[in-house]
Amino acid sequence: MADVQLDWNNLGFEYRNLPYRYRAYWKDGAWYKKELTGDATLHISEGSTALHYGQQDFEGLKAYRTKDGSVQLFRPDRNAARMQTSCERLLMPQVPTDMFVDAVKQVVKANQDYVPPYGTGATLYLRPLMIGVGGNIGVHPAQEYIFTVFAMPVGSYFKGGMTPTNFTTSEYDRAAHKGTGAYKVGGNYAASLFPGQEAHANGFSDCVYLDPVEHRKIEEVGSANFFGITKDGTFVTPKSPSILPAVTKYSLLYLAEHKFGMKTEQGDVYIDDLDRFAEAGACGTAAVISPIGGLEHQGKLHVFYSETEVGPVTKKLYDELTGIQFGDREAPEGWVQKVELD
Ligand code: PLP
Numbered sequence: 512m513a514d515v516q517l518d519w520n521n522l523g524f525e526y527r528n529l530p531y532r533y534r535a536y537w538k539d540g541a542w543y544k545k546e547l548t549g550d551a552t553l554h555i556s557e558g559s560t561a562l563h564y565g566q567q568d569f570e571g572l573k574a575y576r577t578k579d580g581s582v583q584l585f586r587p588d589r590n591a592a593r594m595q596t597s598c599e600r601l602l603m604p605q606v607p608t609d610m611f612v613d614a615v616k617q618v619v620k621a622n623q624d625y626v627p628p629y630g631t632g633a634t635l636y637l638r639p640l641m642i643g644v645g646g647n648i649g650v651h652p653a654q655e656y657i658f659t660v661f662a663m664p665v666g667s668y669f670k671g672g673m674t675p676t677n678f679t680t681s682e683y684d685r686a687a688h689k690g691t692g693a694y695k696v697g698g699n700y701a702a703s704l705f706p707g708q709e710a711h712a713n714g715f716s717d718c719v720y721l722d723p724v725e726h727r728k729i730e731e732v733g734s735a736n737f738f739g740i741t742k743d744g745t746f747v748t749p750k751s752p753s754i755l756p757a758v759t760k761y762s763l764l765y766l767a768e769h770k771f772g773m774k775t776e777q778g779d780v781y782i783d784d785l786d787r788f789a790e791a792g793a794c795g796t797a798a799v800i801s802p803i804g805g806l807e808h809q810g811k812l813h814v815f816y817s818e819t820e821v822g823p824v825t826k827k828l829y830d831e832l833t834g835i836q837f838g839d840r841e842a843p844e845g846w847v848q849k850v851e852l853d
């Protein structure tokens with residue numbers, strides 16, 4: 512690695528302007544001018560639909576430095592597929608999977624000195640993003656789009672990392688029952704800013720949202736999915752049309768079942784039935800696995816395993832998932848893709 516000197520062990524989750532990003536433009540049915548650029552600023556019309564009507568979507572994935580110094584991606588094809596469904600929902604053009612994965616690999620290769628060293632736990636976070644642009648004012652889809660992928664080295668998303676932190680339920684919703692919760696679109700995150708700030712102000716890591724119909728069932732965290740391990744060892748994660756179908760969650764469901772022989776369940780997780788769980792956590796690309804110590808609901812804190820120690824099943828799943836991502840454990844077929852470096 513070249514001589515990029517960063518405090519790799521204490522990066523947090525912060526924006527950083529790296530030397531290169533990928534950009535592509537869409538008009539009249541085709542992507543054009545697909546290339547890396549050093550320009551971190553987008554020059555767009557004031558009439559862009561992304562600015563007025565939220566016609567935009569994004570993804571999040573990571574590049575991992577392995578012990579032998581190579582760099583690999585974790586299931587980038589799943590992020591490409593999810594972005595395609597988000598684009599379909601918002602009437603935006605699709606980025607074909609090959610183009611998406613190629614763009615991500617180009618950005619990793621061009622910024623390879625910023626992929627954190629193996630052993631620090633830090634990674635290179637990639638943010639693919641699409642916006643509707645051009646002069647518009649009516650509520651209708653844009654005629655032009657920009658797809659960009661930028662990157663930055665990151666550490667833990669939640670301050671605790673693998674140390675449990677407490678969460679709280681919210682009286683607000685981030686997404687409607689058949690709205691856009693199942694798509695990775697900015698509006699969901701705009702809706703989560705106020706409840707998230709309230710949660711932080713009250714000393715919690717983030718909110719856990721309840722179902723928008725009755726507020727009886729757990730949906731997900733504003734930036735990650737919820738999972739619980741029942742007292743008899745079943746891996747449970749909520750099922751709902753308004754939560755994000757997520758790469759980490761489906762990977763954990765697979766590993767729980769196929770690697771550890773656990774029972775798994777996607778179903779209803781009632782907020783008044785938390786006693787069934789021995790452990791709970793938040794999972795996602797940024798969050799990895801972040802153990803939930805306690806969950807506050809209507810003024811009462813329900814502690815799962817412990818407020819200070821991570822439970823054994825959560826730890827076992829974390830070790831397997833991150834072992835695969837950093838190349839220390841054998842990955843199921845097709846889960847990791849090497850990035851060719853110089
Ligand atoms: N749920 C929400 C709302 C998210 O923002 C994320 C992060 O992308 C996740 C879940 C986890 O998704 P993934 O595991 O695909 O990163």
Ligand code: COI
Binds near residue numbers: 570571572733735797
């Ligand atoms: C991710 O985990 O990649 C996310 O997009 C979550 C968040 C930073 C919004």
